[in-house]
Amino acid sequence: MSISYFEGKTFEKIDFRFNPLPKGEYEDCIFSNCNFAELHLSTCIFSDCVFKDCNLSMAHTRGTSLKNVKFLDCKLLGVHFDQCNTFLFEVGFQNCQLNLSTFLGLNLKKTSFKDTTLHEVDFSDADLSTAIFDNCDLTRAVFSNTNLEKTDFRSSYNYSIDPERNKLKKARFSLQGLGGLLDKYGIVIS
Structure with a gap:
C-alpha cells in the first residue's frame, strides 16, 4: 500500500465516509467542514494541521499521529485519543464538543x-x-x-x-x- 504525502493543502466540505481520505502524512494542512465520523485514521500522520468545523465523532485513532494539531469548532464525541501514537502528541481545542472522549495516560502538558x-x-x-x-x-x-x-x-x-x-x-x-x-x-x- 502506498502512503501519500500532502503539504499545505486545504480540504473543504468533503465527506470522507463516501470519498475516502488517502492514507498518508498531512503537514500544514487545513480541513474545513469535513466529515470523518467513524473513520479509521490509523495510518494517518497529521503535523501542524488545523481542523475547522469538522465532525470526527467516533473516529478510530489507533496509531494516528497528531503533532501540533488544532481543532476549532469541531465535534469529537467518543474519540479515544489515548490510542493515538504518543510520539510528539500535541493537540489544542477551541469551541469543541469532546463529550465521552478519552485521554487516558496521555502527556497533555500545556x-x-x-x-x-x-x-x-x-x-x-x-x-x-x-x-x-x-x-x-x-x-x-x-x-x-x-x-x-x-x-x-x-x-x-x-x-x-x-x-x-x-x-x-x-x-x-x-x-x-x-x-x-x-x-x-x-x-x-x-
Whole structure:
C-alpha cells in the first residue's frame, strides 16, 4: 500500500465516509467542514494541521499521529485519543464538543482547552500540568491519578476533582469553583 504525502493543502466540505481520505502524512494542512465520523485514521500522520468545523465523532485513532494539531469548532464525541501514537502528541481545542472522549495516560502538558464541552471525558492517569481549561464545561469529567499541577481551571465549571486522588500543587481555581474540590464530602455550599 502506498502512503501519500500532502503539504499545505486545504480540504473543504468533503465527506470522507463516501470519498475516502488517502492514507498518508498531512503537514500544514487545513480541513474545513469535513466529515470523518467513524473513520479509521490509523495510518494517518497529521503535523501542524488545523481542523475547522469538522465532525470526527467516533473516529478510530489507533496509531494516528497528531503533532501540533488544532481543532476549532469541531465535534469529537467518543474519540479515544489515548490510542493515538504518543510520539510528539500535541493537540489544542477551541469551541469543541469532546463529550465521552478519552485521554487516558496521555502527556497533555500545556494543552489548551478553550470554550469546550468535556462531559464525561476521561483524564485518568494523564499529565495535564500547566494545561489551561478556559471557560470549559467539565460535567462528570474523570480526574483520577491525574497530574493537575499548575493547571488553570479559574473560568471553567461543573468539575468534580478529588484532591486526595490527584496532584493539585499550584493548580488555579476560582472562588466559585472550590465546591468542585469538595464534592466527595457531600458538603452543601451556599
